[in-house]
Amino acid sequence: MTRTVHLSLDINTRRHELDVEPRVMLLDALREQLGLTGTKKGCDQGQCGACTVHVDGKRVLACLTLAAQVEGRNITTIEGLVAGNGDLHPVQAAFLEHDAFQCGYCTPGQIMSAVACIREGRAGSDEEIREYMAGNLCRCGAYNHIVAAVREAAEMA
Numbered sequence: 388m389t390r391t392v393h394l395s396l397d398i399n400t401r402r403h404e405l406d407v408e409p410r411v412m413l414l415d416a417l418r419e420q421l422g423l424t425g426t427k428k429g430c431d432q433g434q435c436g437a438c439t440v441h442v443d444g445k446r447v448l449a450c451l452t453l454a455a456q457v458e459g460r461n462i463t464t465i466e467g468l469v470a471g472n473g474d475l476h477p478v479q480a481a482f483l484e485h486d487a488f489q490c491g492y493c494t495p496g497q498i499m500s501a502v503a504c505i506r507e508g509r510a511g512s513d514e515e516i517r518e519y520m521a522g523n524l525c526r527c528g529a530y531n532h533i534v535a536a537v538r539e540a541a542e543m544a
């Protein structure tokens with residue numbers, strides 16, 4: 388018989404109750420059990436950044452984080468960035484304005500990293516942005532536009 392644990396996860400200011408096997412990663416719990424498919428699965432082994440979310444305001448890779456590890460913490464996914472009135476987060480708006488994506492698969496992870504980059508004061512120059520965002524890969528090569536979007540959002544913050 389498969390053992391499960393009951394978890395209460397606070398995601399995007401809403402509490403979710405779920406039963407999962409102890410080995411289930413946060414990424415799979417988000418996507419497969421909670422329907423929060425904005426967080427993407429790329430490599431599933433910590434190499435691409437597509438699964439980036441925030442836990443207590445810090446970015447983490449959801450594919451390397453057990454769901455059971457984040458009980459009692461505040462989790463934010465890309466779905467949680469939009470304001471209550473439907474307005475896009477300034478970083479989302481900057482990505483749109485700068486065409487900072489092509490296929491869009493890496494974009495939620497890029498945006499979650501960018502929000503953390505700006506919040507942590509690591510967006511002072513293009514070099515600094517590139518360094519902080521180095522773990523977020525983009526197969527479409529939209530890097531220059533991504534950096535431009537982060538720079539503008541940082542300037543407006």
Ligand code: FES
Pocket residue numbers: 427428429430431432433434435436437438439448449450451
């Ligand atoms: S899916 Fe998590 S780092 Fe690639």
Ligand code: FES
Pocket residue numbers: 487488489490491492493494524525526527528529
């Ligand atoms: S926009 Fe396609 S992978 Fe980044």
